[in-house]
Amino acid sequence: xxxxxxxxxxxxxxxxxxxxxxxxxxxxxxxxxxxxxxxxxxxxxxxxxxxxxxxxxxxxxxxxxxxxxxxxxxxxxxxxxxxxxxxxxxxxxxxxxxxxxxxxxxxxxxxxxxxxxxxxxxxxxxxxxxxxxxxxxxxxxxxxxxxxxxxxxxxxxxxxxxxxxxxxxxxxxxxxxxxxxxxxxxxxxxxxxxxxxxxxxxxxxxxxxxxxxxxxxxxxxxxxxxxxxxxxxxxxxxxxxxxxxxxxxxxxxxxxxxxxxxxxxxxxxxxxxxxxxxxxxxxxxxxxxxxxxxxxxxxxxxxxxxxxxxxxxxxxxxxxxxxxxxxxxxxxxxxxxxxxxxxxxxxxxxxxxxxxxxxxxxxxxxxxxxxxxxxxxxxxxxxxxxxxxxxxxxxxxxxxxxxxxxxxxxxxxxxxxxxxxxxxxxxxxxxxx
Ligand code: DLL
Numbered sequence: 001x002x003x004x005x006x007x008x009x010x011x012x013x014x015x016x017x018x019x020x021x022x023x024x025x026x027x028x029x030x031x032x033x034x035x036x037x038x039x040x041x042x043x044x045x046x047x048x049x050x051x052x053x054x055x056x057x058x059x060x061x062x063x064x065x066x067x068x069x070x071x072x073x074x075x076x077x078x079x080x081x082x083x084x085x086x087x088x089x090x091x092x093x094x095x096x097x098x099x100x101x102x103x104x105x106x107x108x109x110x111x112x113x114x115x116x117x118x119x120x121x122x123x124x125x126x127x128x129x130x131x132x133x134x135x136x137x138x139x140x141x142x143x144x145x146x147x148x149x150x151x152x153x154x155x156x157x158x159x160x161x162x163x164x165x166x167x168x169x170x171x172x173x174x175x176x177x178x179x180x181x182x183x184x185x186x187x188x189x190x191x192x193x194x195x196x197x198x199x200x201x202x203x204x205x206x207x208x209x210x211x212x213x214x215x216x217x218x219x220x221x222x223x224x225x226x227x228x229x230x231x232x233x234x235x236x237x238x239x240x241x242x243x244x245x246x247x248x249x250x251x252x253x254x255x256x257x258x259x260x261x262x263x264x265x266x267x268x269x270x271x272x273x274x275x276x277x278x279x280x281x282x283x284x285x286x287x288x289x290x291x292x293x294x295x296x297x298x299x300x301x302x303x304x305x306x307x308x309x310x311x312x313x314x315x316x317x318x319x320x321x322x323x324x325x326x327x328x329x330x331x332x333x334x335x336x337x338x339x340x341x342x343x344x345x346x347x348x349x350x351x352x353x354x355x356x357x358x359x360x361x362x363x364x365x366x367x368x369x370x371x372x373x374x375x376x377x378x379x380x381x382x383x384x385x386x387x388x389x390x391x392x393x394x395x396x397x398x399x400x401x402x403x404x405x406x407x408x409x410x411x412x413x414x415x416x417x418x419x420x421x422x423x424x425x426x427x428x429x430x431x432x433x
Pocket of ligand 1: 092093135141142211212213214215216234235236237238239240243244245301303323324326327
């Protein structure tokens with residue numbers, strides 16, 4: 001039987017959801033107009049006032065916000081509440097430019113933790129569970145968000161944070177942890193280490209994992225599920241909108257339900273900014289209709305994916321987003337062809353490799369080069385040169401048919417590519433260095 005954290009809202013009728021969104025959007029636009037001069041100026045420049053926004057049908061009239069706006073307004077320019085009413089900040093790592101600093105009132109923290117609690121219950125969590133949180137704690141939203149959600153559900157919460165892999169495994173075994181939350185790349189690493197230590201899937205007490213913060217393929221899910229003997233659930237979110245829990249997977253594992261009582265989702269064409277019909281692939285845009293301190297309106301996430309309103313077997317009614325295939329700013333343009341790292345990962349996993357790889361892009365003699373270094377698994381490790389050459393050729397052919405361009409493949413020894421405790425670094429684009 002499917003369980004819910006907030007059943008009446010998670011399973012509300014379409015009409016109820018639309019009524020909630022209409023009411024909250026009108027209020028939120030007024031709040032932003034009155035309290036965020038930066039966004040008010042953008043509205044004025046577009047000739048829109050709060051009086052023009054009467055329902056979600058008017059959403060398209062509002063200007064977009066992007067990373068560029070966040071940079072320009074850094075650090076306080078988009079804050080919608082006096083600082084005396086704010087209780088926390090969280091922040092991104094800032095690897096691509098200025099870091100994002102997001103602000104929260106106690107109300108904002110509360111709704112964020114509700115979203116994470118919904119995700120944990122959807123993954124089968126209850127107060128009977130021991131939930132180990134192996135996302136980083138601190139400025140990154142992963143640890144604090146799921147920690148709060150786990151408390152709300154009433155799980156025994158184990159805040160290990162990321163890293164120190166053998167200690168993670170000791171806690172899983174000694175405390176009989178049943179749920180683990182971490183990035184999928186770290187989950188794969190934990191699984192690999194547990195296998196080395198002689199633990200088979202039946203020796204691991206975990207039953208579910210809640211993995212997100214980076215793109216991961218369906219093939220990687222199957223791999224992790226098999227190694228650890230768990231069900232692996234996807235969770236999505238971003239710092240600008242609170243953190244993890246903007247959307248989460250249910251027992252159906254067919255896309256993530258977006259918490260529509262807090263976030264309105266749109267898909268746009270990233271070039272023309274035109275809103276696309278349901279089912280189209282494009283850039284995900286969110287309007288946070290409840291957040292007080294950092295009220296993002298039509299925020300362009302850069303994440304490329306699709307939405308569906310098809311009925312879900314879990315009983316939840318909120319729209320689902322497909323696994324994002326990557327970020328538009330992660331998309332590599334190689335010899336004019338669009339390549340997403342996730343497409344490369346799919347080919348590797350389909351050929352029996354694990355998700356331990358690195359993509360190196362460069363420019364030689366005025367032409368782009370694509371090199372993929374792939375670790376052999378311990379089972380397939382060989383020093384037979386002929387066998388390695390044959391296996392490399394199979395991957396080159398597989399990548400050619402997926403991407404339409406030639407990649408050079410080098411098979412490397414097991415464990416020679418650095419592991420990540422948080423988000424994995426898959427791509428080195430030397431053209432940008
Ligand atoms: O990664 C929040 C988070 C923490 C989500 C823990 C899930 C679990 P940021 O560091 O701001 O926030 O990065 C946000 O990460 O725009 C996506 O590109 C990517 N991302 C997040 N979740 C997923 C996912 C956190 N499930 C950016 N699948 C987003 C694919 C994801 N990409």
